[in-house]
Amino acid sequence: MSDARAIEGVTQTLLQVIDDAVNTGPQAFPGGVKVIAQPPHEVQTDIEALQVNLFLYRTEIAAALRNEDPLDIAPGESAQPPLPLALHYLITPYVQGGKDLDAHRLLGLASRAVHEQSQLSHTQLHDSAAFSNVSTQLDGIRITWQPLAENDIYSLWSAFQTPYRLSAAFEVRVILIDSRRPPRTPVPVIRRGDNDEGPTARADTASPFPELEAAVPMLGQTAARPGESVDLRGINLSAHTAAATLTHPLLPDPETLTSTAATADTVTVEVPAAAPAGLWSASVALTNTVDGQDITTVTNAVPLAVAPRITSAMPITVARNAQGEVDITLACAPPVIAGQQAFLILGGRAIPEDRMIAGNPVTGGALSFTVPDAPVGKHVVRLRVAGIDSLLVDRSQPTPRFDDTQTVTVTS
Structure with a gap:
């Protein structure tokens, strides 16, 4: 894994890779090129004739590795997951006198060097960044080019508050920074149950528990x-x-x-x-x-x-009044308690208890219902309390049937 200077170590290694590319070989500039790592708005173009700037403009969490255990822990041990980072860099050439062709040449040399480094080797990291142990990281550190859309370019350089310069962007991942919390290293298990038999296998999938x-x-x-x-x-x-x-x-x-x-x-x-x-x-x-x-x-x-039980004498007969309503009073057991709703199911209609219509809680074993537009005839009835209906079906016989006593007859 890597220490907290891993980001610095990766940047220093990339600077060395770019420096070797633009200052050595037959295509290098005679006077030399200065390779720097500065924010774009702080690059001084009036001092050096040729410069290549490497700018780390964004870091983000590599989400796929956010909860992964460290690779170097032993079986049975546990440790705080390392911090997985992806680094986003910008390569920008700077040439005095507006010589764009020279800037293109510089960008080509630097980009080719980075492109050839699909993965930073342990040797490169060790030689360029001996101050960090990033070279000992077990996972490889890979480089991938990142296209920048027009909106990304505008947002990026607007944030710098400096004129746009020809640039190339790439991503380096993944840098795993160790946690400082010590791992848990339990002692070995000597016995695995009675007689060191270990776990017991069952030949079926049924639960052994009640x-x-x-x-x-x-x-x-x-x-x-x-x-x-x-x-x-x-x-x-x-x-x-x-x-x-x-x-x-x-x-x-x-x-x-x-x-x-x-x-x-x-x-x-x-x-x-x-x-x-x-x-x-x-x-x-x-x-x-x-x-x-x-x-x-x-x-x-x-x-x-x-279920509630209707304890009133059933069946009953009621007559409609001049408005076509009927009033039905029922006794039930057990009593309705506060917080429960009570309905009379008359045929296919659910009639709320009178106190519910007035917005009052329904309690006790005496219930009253006012049925508007009550249809004349014989109707089966159920009492519904807290969503549970009184029993209407008689299942004591081989063939289920309605309980004939649970009826209300409405007359005109």
Whole structure:
């Protein structure tokens, strides 16, 4: 890797490459050319007749290597990733007297020298920049030409606030600057588990841990009602004791229930009689005794829908008033708690509870609904609390059917 003077070392090496190209060989200028590294607006053209300026105008992170571990760390060790940099340079010739042909010649000599250096060698870096350890970097430092669009040229030279000069741009990457944070070098592992057996391979892809897959209400209903049993189904659920935890988003404390029956793939619990309607989450804590010590494992959580129950005498008959409205009052259990919405589903229409229309919270077990333009006839009804509907379908028979008692008859 490289130290913090790596950028300086690369620039110094490029200066040497350009200096050798413009001052040696049959095409070199007789009087010599001064090779410098200055901001373009600070180059003094009235002192030297011939100059070539190398300017580092931008540095950027080489994103592909931003989180890579250092190449020189041993297996099992970890270290702060090095800082990967890409350097962008500008070569600009300066010739007194406006002799553009001489400037073209200088640019050609310098560009050819850089072009021949597709990669800066370790020897070049060491000889030109002995003050830095950039020559020991394991990754090669490569040179790539960079075309500058017209807008890029305008923006670049406008920032210098100096007249444009014929130039060539190229990129040098990647320079890896070491972090000063020491690497973590843990001691070797002597034993890999009991009897030095190492990891255990399984012949299947099933999880060895207890896991819930679904909460299934009785009779295959879409939701469970308070007081009914629910099967929490999954895998690896065998345990000495099993306890379910039910959590409701509007209640501060969860409900903890001891299972009435538990097998390897099912844990059966009973929904508390006072459990409010809504979407609960259910998980299971499995406790086994290992070497005289109780070990408890908690499964993942699965959703459990708890439905309200209409406790009013059903079916009912109501008459429309002069405006075509009907007022329907229902009792439900468990009561609606603050923060829940309540709707009466009459046929295919969802009617909000009267307090919702007034902008007030709905609470309690007594609900009132005003149905505008109520159609005359017999309609099936459902009570929807917190998005969960009361059970309308009777699944106790081989063929499911609507519950005939869950109806409202509207008369004129």
